Amino acid sequence: MSTAATAGALAAGTAHRAAESPGFLSPTGVEITFLLVGLVTLGAAVVTVTTRQLVHAALWLVVALGGLAVEYLLLTAEFIAWVQVLIYVGSVVVLLLFGLMLTRAPIGRSPDADSGNRPVALAVAVAAAAALVWVVTDAFRTTWIDLDGAPSGTTEVTGAALFQHWVLPFEALSVLLLAALVGAIVLSRKAKNGSEPDTTNAGPSDAAARATGTRRDQEGDR
Amino acid sequence: MTDVLDVALRLLVVFVVFLTFPLLVGQTEHKVMAHMQGRLGPMYAGGFHGWAQLIADGVKFAQKEDVVPAGADRRIFQLAPAVALLPYLLVLLAIPIGPGEGAVGQVLDAGVFFVLAVMGVGVLGSLMAGWASANKFSLLGGLRTAAQLLAYELPMLLTAASVAMAAGTVSLVGILDAFEWWWLPWQITGALVFFVAGLAELQRPPFDMPVADSEIIFGAYTEYTGLRFALFLLAEYAGIVVLCGLTTVLFLGGWHGPWGADGLGWVWTLLKTAVLAFVVIWLRVSYPRLREDQLQKFAWTLLVPLALAQIALTGVVKVVFL
Amino acid sequence: MAPIPGSGLAKGLAVTLRTMTRKSVTAQYPDTQPELPPRSRGVIGLFEENCTVCMLCARECPDWCIYIDSHKETVPPAAPGGRERSRNVLDRFAIDFSLCMYCGICIEVCPFDALFWSPEFEYAETDIRDLTHERDKLREWMWTVPAPPALDAGAEEPKEVAAARKTADKLAAAQAAEPERTAGTEQAAGTQRAGEPGQPGTPRQPGTPGQEGRA
Numbered sequence: 001m002s003t004a005a006t007a008g009a010l011a012a013g014t015a016h017r018a019a020e021s022p023g024f025l026s027p028t029g030v031e032i033t034f035l036l037v038g039l040v041t042l043g044a045a046v047v048t049v050t051t052r053q054l055v056h057a058a059l060w061l062v063v064a065l066g067g068l069a070v071e072y073l074l075l076t077a078e079f080i081a082w083v084q085v086l087i088y089v090g091s092v093v094v095l096l097l098f099g100l101m102l103t104r105a106p107i108g109r110s111p112d113a114d115s116g117n118r119p120v121a122l123a124v125a126v127a128a129a130a131a132l133v134w135v136v137t138d139a140f141r142t143t144w145i146d147l148d149g150a151p152s153g154t155t156e157v158t159g160a161a162l163f164q165h166w167v168l169p170f171e172a173l174s175v176l177l178l179a180a181l182v183g184a185i186v187l188s189r190k191a192k193n194g195s196e197p198d199t200t201n202a203g204p205s206d207a208a209a210r211a212t213g214t215r216r217d218q219e220g221d222r
Numbered sequence: 223m224t225d226v227l228d229v230a231l232r233l234l235v236v237f238v239v240f241l242t243f244p245l246l247v248g249q250t251e252h253k254v255m256a257h258m259q260g261r262l263g264p265m266y267a268g269g270f271h272g273w274a275q276l277i278a279d280g281v282k283f284a285q286k287e288d289v290v291p292a293g294a295d296r297r298i299f300q301l302a303p304a305v306a307l308l309p310y311l312l313v314l315l316a317i318p319i320g321p322g323e324g325a326v327g328q329v330l331d332a333g334v335f336f337v338l339a340v341m342g343v344g345v346l347g348s349l350m351a352g353w354a355s356a357n358k359f360s361l362l363g364g365l366r367t368a369a370q371l372l373a374y375e376l377p378m379l380l381t382a383a384s385v386a387m388a389a390g391t392v393s394l395v396g397i398l399d400a401f402e403w404w405w406l407p408w409q410i411t412g413a414l415v416f417f418v419a420g421l422a423e424l425q426r427p428p429f430d431m432p433v434a435d436s437e438i439i440f441g442a443y444t445e446y447t448g449l450r451f452a453l454f455l456l457a458e459y460a461g462i463v464v465l466c467g468l469t470t471v472l473f474l475g476g477w478h479g480p481w482g483a484d485g486l487g488w489v490w491t492l493l494k495t496a497v498l499a500f501v502v503i504w505l506r507v508s509y510p511r512l513r514e515d516q517l518q519k520f521a522w523t524l525l526v527p528l529a530l531a532q533i534a535l536t537g538v539v540k541v542v543f544l
Numbered sequence: 545m546a547p548i549p550g551s552g553l554a555k556g557l558a559v560t561l562r563t564m565t566r567k568s569v570t571a572q573y574p575d576t577q578p579e580l581p582p583r584s585r586g587v588i589g590l591f592e593e594n595c596t597v598c599m600l601c602a603r604e605c606p607d608w609c610i611y612i613d614s615h616k617e618t619v620p621p622a623a624p625g626g627r628e629r630s631r632n633v634l635d636r637f638a639i640d641f642s643l644c645m646y647c648g649i650c651i652e653v654c655p656f657d658a659l660f661w662s663p664e665f666e667y668a669e670t671d672i673r674d675l676t677h678e679r680d681k682l683r684e685w686m687w688t689v690p691a692p693p694a695l696d697a698g699a700e701e702p703k704e705v706a707a708a709r710k711t712a713d714k715l716a717a718a719q720a721a722e723p724e725r726t727a728g729t730e731q732a733a734g735t736q737r738a739g740e741p742g743q744p745g746t747p748r749q750p751g752t753p754g755q756e757g758r759a
Contacts, residue, residue: 256570259560260563260569262568504557508556508560
């Protein structure tokens, strides 16, 4: 059940459908849950970008990402949901918090963390959201999830789709990520050589340690 | 109506297991650790060999004042223990203890992903606690927790992926259904890596740098008192139960056993889990704590390559021999 | 050093496992009394019959924790027409155990074996002032003093025993020379009595050590 479908169903009125199909968790129940979780997610996302407390922003991001995972679940995309939790909540946010704590994570407000680009950011965000909503709505307007057959979001179905129909984009993404990885390493090493030209014969572990230090410096400057 | 009853019953059973098994592990740790050190351990609480020591501890924790430091971030400080504890309750839902759908809280299609994902979330609790305590030692503990999680999540995932490759499914129930006895030698490297990485993720000795008392007092939990502190402790022991159960299911064949797999499968699961829990305690007593840099080195230079080698081996065997 | 990688780790595990299967060394103290070694220094007992109020213990005590009060009494002459004798009578003998450092010098210097080490150790008080124990308490502890441990097999004979035996031998020789005389036997009996105070264990009453103080 896509966003558009839910929106449509909600627009049509949920009351009489609930009466039609009574059950433990009727479709209407799912839709109501979907909407509520969506509101929570949206609220958390808004708070994430508006709060003046850095670590709070990261923690609200957890709520937003977790809410997204729940939405995936409600859309029967179980695999995607757990990967979302594993990658974003379990790793990305932890990395984010790690970086924050390593540099500057004061308790309370940090007014200097606010940038003057608020209106521009808002404009970009609204534009991106509008584009996404328009594209997604247009693309999946008539698509319905078949709940009677095999669930379409299972690991098997997702895996088959990913490695049969979408294997080329998948590989392209892999290469992109690898390139990013290599680029990050190269950049960090270059920065070190630029600042300390006399440490060319440092060992690999030494270099890694220095790279970490350099990154910390950069983050501190930011 | 029977659906509701069934769900309620399953949830209740899982909840009871969640509340009792960590206490059992904790009590076993008290006694086993004591005897391994030539002591007796608790002997008074409850009368017989101090069996009620942890209940007494719980009562004590409940009576203590719940202190929040003045400089702390109040809400996050208070929320952290729940964030640390709840994921393990959720993970327990997905661990099958016997054959069939009757012996698992909830059959999940992507069970392996679910348990690993949710277990990683529990670390957020430690991070929140470390940051919100407004204490430099807590912050250091939180940092170490994060660094440790980042280092050890990867080998855990890789070895779990190896088993998933072997079984051709990421469902825990499916993995158990596909299990054969010779998987044990086949996946032994993966099992060891998974178990060790799990220990590190739970911050159990010898990987307990985030709570190293001689260096940073008690890490992220330094400022906690009373019931909230008890919740963190409960999370640690629930984590042991979950890790041992998970290792049992993924690598040791869960309810499979030399005999009696039909009716007594759950006994096998519990037995294997108990043995693993004993090993967890045993390791704690036997080894000193690693240094933080040794820990990172251990993860990146030993466990990750081993996990990758295990995946390669699994792939080769899977393609060539099966 | 290690021939197989990881053998050190295995050894560590083996040590803890072996310890687990052995009996633990914990003493369940309040439930079972500890088995103290002989000559344990618990508390100081006073056998006041032996005390002559010579004050040596009080003077030698580095902490000045021994209190002794006494007065002099005159006793009538032993034989009619003789001179009256004077005698020291002990009025108070107290040891302040909040000051005592258990050096044992008082016991060492006592020339008449009036002070003894008792293994009794459960005399804690809730007030420091109650730790000054008077002679009745010290006497009570006297009954917990164990008999002295036996001498080593090759050890020299105790001096007093040697002296008593020498006298007895001399007497026996004299008796052999003059068997009809009876005065010799009386003298021998007297000598044997003189040997008795050398045995610290003699005043001990039935009752196991360490029981009286708690009851």
